[in-house]
Amino acid sequence: MGFLKRIFKQxxxxxxxxxxxxRPGAKKASTPKKTAAAPTAAAANNAPSSSPAAENEIPLCKIGLTGEFDESGLAKRVTLAFDEDSQLDDVETLWVAQLSSKVVLKGKVPSQxxxxKMIAVAKDVDGATAVDTSQVEIG
Known part of the structure; x- marks a missing residue:
């Protein structure tokens, strides 16, 4: 059993x-477009600096395994990365979570x-800005 199956039951x-x-040929991940009336000149002058397209983008940490919106998207993609790395076996005592764009590893691993290796793999996943290992025990 791999990390993805054990942790997320999928x-x-x-x-x-x-x-x-x-992925090559994949559509850029985004949420459905919002439709709104054209802004007036006064509203345009007071508009925030972000573009409407930016408001519709899914944050990298919320993109799931197939490009869909997923609250646990980053954690799922990290578990998939662990499964796809031939040097990592499923460590059944380790769990993967996320706090926004920070990957959180919890549990116990056999060695430093x-x-x-898990930290390096997790940092390489799109959207991961940090890896918290404060809840990991070695031994």
């Missing part, structure tokens, strides 16, 4: 990727070398 879906929807 098999790897067809087309799953750790690259946050940037395995933890270091």
């Amino acid at each position: 098999d790897k879906p067809a087309g799953a990727s750790i690259t946050a929807g940037r 070398a395995i933890l270091d």
Whole structure:
């Protein structure tokens, strides 16, 4: 059993990727477009600096395995990355979570070398800005 199956109780879906929807030929991940009336000149002058397109983008940490919106998207893509790395076996005593764009590893790993490899793999997943290992025990 792999990390994805054990932690999220799901098999790897067809087309799953750790690259946050940037697979060749994949559509850019976004939420449905909002429709709004054209702004007046006064409203345009007071409008925030972000563009409407930016408001519709899914944050990288919320993009799921196949480019869909998923609150646990980053954690799922990290578990998939662990499963796809031939040097990592499923460590049944380790769990993966996320706090926004921070990957949180919890539990116990057999060695510092395995933890270091997991940190490197997790940092390489699109949308991961940090990896918290404060809840990991070695041994």
